[in-house]
Amino acid sequence: MNWLDRLRESLARTRAQLTARLGGIVGAPPAEFFEQLEAALIEGDVGVATTQHILRQLSDRRDARDPAARLAALREILLDVLGAPAPLRLDPPPAAVLMLGVNGAGKTTTIGKLAYHLKTSGRTVLLAAADTFRAAAIDQLAIWAQRAECELVRHAPGADPAAVVYDAAQAVKARGMDVLIADTAGRLHTKTNLMEELKKINRVLSRELPGSPVERLLVLDATTGQNAIAQARVFTEAVGVTGIVLAKLDGSAKGGVALAVRTALGLPVKFVGLGEGLDDLQPFDPRQFVDALLTA
């Protein structure tokens, strides 16, 4: 099964719901159509503000008055919100990817899959086990390193995560490798001291790899509601998030909060996670995302 099918399948529920909902009412009087659309978007975690923004744009468009053209117009608006695809910046090597997120978002699993993804596209990858806090996080990453056949830099549990990242940066340079991916402990964005720790890790990374592109990816659980916006905002303020990974999109959640995060902060989704297998991480394609969302 290729990834598009997988994405389609994982979004099938959304699609079925949306098309059942919108298909039936696409020719309905505008008031009813907009009411249903509002319900569908909000139930997809798009959020009140972004939903209203989308509805306003749609109702302002001349072609939206024509029931037949409504869905096409809606698709265009959603695409516009999501923006162009934003691939990872990994050149010139060595590049670094710092994986960020709240507890349980799916950082470690995402790293395993991203490592495999980069490896299969011909890059050499080094993992840094900088989640030294959570029980067995290092062991978990070690197993992913093994699966993806990557090298791993690890310290003992409880070690300074910035020191792990420092060592990994030296290693990636010394070994002439392409990408360093650093795991970090999950932290609620409200914990000031933990956000300070993250800034330190980020500083070490930038300092030890001067001139290298550093991606700072915020992993969002697709099931998360509007709190994702606060997460994205605070992590961005702390270390300058460069993109979003929307994890666990294989559930029934719509991941609509990605639209809200994009609207509020301009952050692009770079990857989507669709399961626990090695190849279950895929580059985000806005067109396919919206198509999967809106077409039967």
Place this chain on the structure above:
Amino acid sequence: MFESLQSRLQQIVQRLAGRGVLSEADVDAALREVRLALLEADVNFKVAKAFVDRVRAAAVGQQVLTHLAPGQQVVKLVYEELVRLLGGTTHALRFADQPPTVILLVGLHGAGKTTTAGKLAMRLRNGGRRPLLVATDLRRPAAIVQLQVVGQQAGVLVFSLPGATDPVAVATAAVGEARRTGHDVVIIDSAGRQHIDDELMAELVTMREATSPHQVLLVLDAMTGQEAVNIAQRFDELLRLDGLIVTKLDGDARGGAVLSVVEVTGRPVLFAGVGEKLDGLEPFHPDRMASRILGMGDVLTLIEKAQGAVDAQTAADLERKLRRAEFTLDDFRAQLRQVRTMGPLESLVEMLPGAVRPKGAMAGMDDRALRRVEAIIDSMTPDERTHPHLIDGSRRRRIAKGSGTTIQDVNRLLRQFEEARRLVKRMSGLEGKGKRGKLQFPLR
């Protein structure tokens, strides 16, 4: 920045509470905002609608418009409805008559099951029980090691079967082991799974049948969005949930999902998970959660505490003085003392919602500062306390010396007192403000 449910509702409540007469249009407008606030807090679309409809119906039925304080009446209704939604009173974990009590924790990936299992085990151990933790997450890398580490931290034995491939077999063996070894509670930590993954959900059903748990608890991330309803419904449908544990409540998520899940499943929330340390599991209090959501902070708790600490006579005296605007440093000191008998000032201030958090006079005062203030006032003569304008430069020097502080400290206190006094004058102008204003003083 999008506003939290708490601050939104707080605004609305204040708007309502600050007005004498409410028209039906006012109620409707307020409830429209309540609905938006609920949606922003991730309360499910349908649940939010039902909530608003219920409050409107109740308001009409009780003829809010004819009440003396209609704003307060609506506040009460919104609050009561929130409490009702959240499950009424506090629910405790139920134990089996014949040990071991088997508790099965279920939920999505990353909800916090393993951490919660550790917290629960520690809590039960501290309560004099002998829990056994069971590692049945055989799929996620290092999940068993994680539980073993957590178990070690909690001082609780972790049962696992090395090399096992069937989680149900592990769970069944664990229950047998507990029976043999006299463990009175078995906590089964299951693997995270998507509720739409039929195969893995079927595995849980089998596990339920095989181990006959007395409590099947859904572990729910407080940050969950609209899907919370479907997730909880599916788990409940297949496993007959007994309750919920809400995790990550130490973040800033408003936790609207909790409301949704309790509404659609009718199951109580048993515990609230706060923080990553193993002692971060607290009983869940629907009333407190509701008042937090309402934007009243734990003002109810505060009022409760204040009622215990402020005796009626002092309150009456103070009110009389307020009215006659003869508030002196003696009164100021008496107020400070009462505040101190209510517990650490910081925790009191934390209970106050943003709007009534003290600004100006009392802002930034910790317990040590309070004691210093008391010392300064103690070093004044009775005359000075009644007539602070007598306190000139040389008296200030003497007071500073007597209280072991500096002249700057004395000056600051006098400034703060003047500020408080102005506040008092303003308050005493507001006749018949009733209980609320009185009890919150001097924290206002």
